[in-house]
Amino acid sequence: MPANKKSGCCGLGRRFYAGPKLVIMVAHPDDVQHVLVTSRLVERDPLTTSAMRPFVGDGLLTLNGSRWKTHRKLINPTFHSELLGNFLEAFHEGGLNLSERPASDSAGGAAPADTMMVRPWRRSLSLLRLSSEGRAILKYYAHLRKCVEEAIALRSAATEEGPAKTRRRLLETLVKPGGQIALPVSEIRDELMTMTVTATDTTAVLMSYALALLALHPEWQDAAQRELKDVFGEGGDCLRAASLAELASLRVLESIIKVSRYSLIDP
Ligand code: HEM
Known part of the structure; x- marks a missing residue:
């Protein structure tokens, strides 16, 4: 290394x-x-793959060699920044929903997959079933898997492709209307599980780091608040969906998130 x-x-x-x-x-x-x-160096260490495979199966995070390359080639274009704008409304609705939910409602915290790395006994599904915390983790993953399978079924049941687009999203790329598929269906399910888990666990931990750092540095908290007021205004206005241009103008917040991301890797 x-x-x-x-x-x-x-x-x-x-x-x-x-x-x-x-x-x-x-x-x-x-x-x-x-x-x-x-x-x-693309070959992954079995330490990571064996920790994640029981939960996400065979996806980008656990595959190696030629299978990884095939998946990566298919999936890479679906992460193009041009596609991001289409998700802003969904991000906004998700954010409002999350901020209105009581903390006790949250599934987050039940399943930080990276802790499987340092607590190897958490990789055994049989051992997980023995504790209430373990059962909560399994329930969380079973729920995610059900959502993912429903999304695949819905997309397969569609009869038309919809308007022609230059760029297609992940599920649109992997499953075509009528059920035509780009990969075996178990691998599509595992890729969707991988995306959901890699995106949610990391973002949740990053947000807690950012909030902890803001609590330690109130001067940055004030600067971020000033910036938000400047861009979104006050009162009900600040609850509207942000545009891509507005997000790009949040330089203070971007720096805070980048510093927190770095702290995540090297606290
Ligand atoms: C703060 C947020 C994030 C951090 C710190 C982070 C960190 C990482 C790291 C360190 C890896 C390399 C793991 C390895 O190769 O063993 C990785 C891979 C990956 N991440 Fe993230 N990530 C974040 C957000 C996301 C999001 C939002 C998504 C999906 C929407 C995502 C999807 C992935 C995928 C699919 C891989 C495997 C890529 C491949 O090898 O082809 N990550 N991430």
């Missing part, structure tokens, strides 16, 4: 032991670039 040797346990990298296994998390830009641009 090309980790910056000088970084040791801190600085721009992090190393720790998961049992007998040395884990090196790279954060130095040179190391990150090396990992990202060198296809030889």
Whole structure:
């Protein structure tokens, strides 16, 4: 692993032991670039894949080699920034829904998949069934799987493709109306599970880091609040959906999120 040797346990990298296994998390830009641009390093360590596979199956996060490449080639275009604008209304509705729900309602916290890495006993479905916390985790994943299967069934049942588009979303790419599929249906289900889990767990943890950092640095909290008032106004106005241009103008908030993301990798 090309980790910056000088970084040791801190600085721009992090190393720790998961049992007998040395884990090196790279954060130095040179190391990150090396990992990202060198296809030889695409082979994943079984530590990550065995922790995630019982929950998400065979998706981008757990596949290796040629199967990973096939999936990645299909899925990459569905993450084009042009598609993001179509989701703003859904993000807005989700945000309002979340802020109105009591904290006790939340499924988050029941299933941080990355904790399976440092608590290997959580990878065993039989052991999970023995505790109420474990059963909550299994219930959460069963619910996600049901939602994913319903989405696939709905898309397969469609009879028409709809208006021609230059870019298609993930499910539109993997399943065509009439049930024509780009991958075996179990792999489509696993990819949708992978996306849901990788997106929600990471975002939830990032948000808690950002809130903790804002509590520690009230001057940044004030700066973020001022920026939000400048862009969205006050009163009922601030509850409307944001446009892409407005989101792009939130420079203070963007910096806070980026710093929190970095803290997530190297606290
Ligand atoms: C703060 C937010 C996020 C952080 C810190 C984060 C971090 C990471 C890291 C470190 C990896 C590499 C894991 C590995 O290769 O073993 C990864 C991969 C991945 N992430 Fe994220 N992620 C975030 C948000 C998201 C979101 C929102 C999505 C989906 C919408 C997502 C989907 C994925 C997928 C599919 C992979 C596997 C990619 C591949 O190997 O082809 N992530 N993420």
